[in-house]
Amino acid sequence: MEEVIARAGRVAYADETPADRDAYGVLWMRQVHAPEQGVPLYGKIHSARQRHAVLNLLCQICGQEPDENHDGVLWLLPTLPGQPAEDDGNGIITTYPPVCRPCARLSLRQCPPMRRGHALLRVRDVQVHGVTGAAFTPTASRAVFHEAVEHAYGDPALANVVAIQLLLRLTDYQAADDTEPC
Structure with missing residues (x-):
């Protein structure tokens, strides 16, 4: 990570830029951006790619349009084995973008967290919620890493966070029909 300062x-x-x-x-x-180079590093998501996929609701794997039908957009989320996706009473908070059907099949075969447990959902309502990131404690001349955090947009604590992934809130969702081929 680049050196973070307090200002x-x-x-x-x-050398901060507006971007x-x-x-x-x-x-x-x-992060360095080198599309189509290297191999998938499951669990090590590229920040800019995740952010682009989340903001544009693109497939988390191939970057194309996700699968969508009359029940909503397809989402594949890791869960604890045998458990549903965790809902805080106001929806599911996730860093995962939606998925297309071919990539959902691929992910279920190749991604270790998805093989352990997953939820396949159809989602009708999605809102950008906040970020996960690294919280820093500012000192007189620099900033010192403090802890990994999740904060909703609007939280004043975000002034001292370097964001790593966007958070979404999924509401108005249902389990995807088990007969869907994935």
Whole structure:
């Protein structure tokens, strides 16, 4: 991760550009972008790719349109074995973008967390909720990593967070029909 400094009451990069912050003013982690190179690193999501897929509701794996029918958009989420997706009473909070059917099949075969337990959902309502990231404690001249956090947009604590992934809130959802071929 680039060196994070404290400036004007929030975290920053010494050579920060407008592209380093999102529309909410949150600083984002910088990463090298090399599309179609390398192999999948399950559990190690590329921040910019995840953010693009979430904001545009694209398949989390191939980046194309997700599967959608009259019941909603297809979502594949990891869960504890035999458990449903965790709903806090106001929906499911997730970093996972939607998925297309071919990539859902691929993920169920190749992704270790999905093989352990997963929920296949049809979602009709999605809102951008906040970010996961690294919280820093500002000092006089720099910022010191404090802890990994999740915060909703609008939380003042985001001034000292370097975002790593967007969080979505999934509402108005149902389990996908078991007869769907995945």
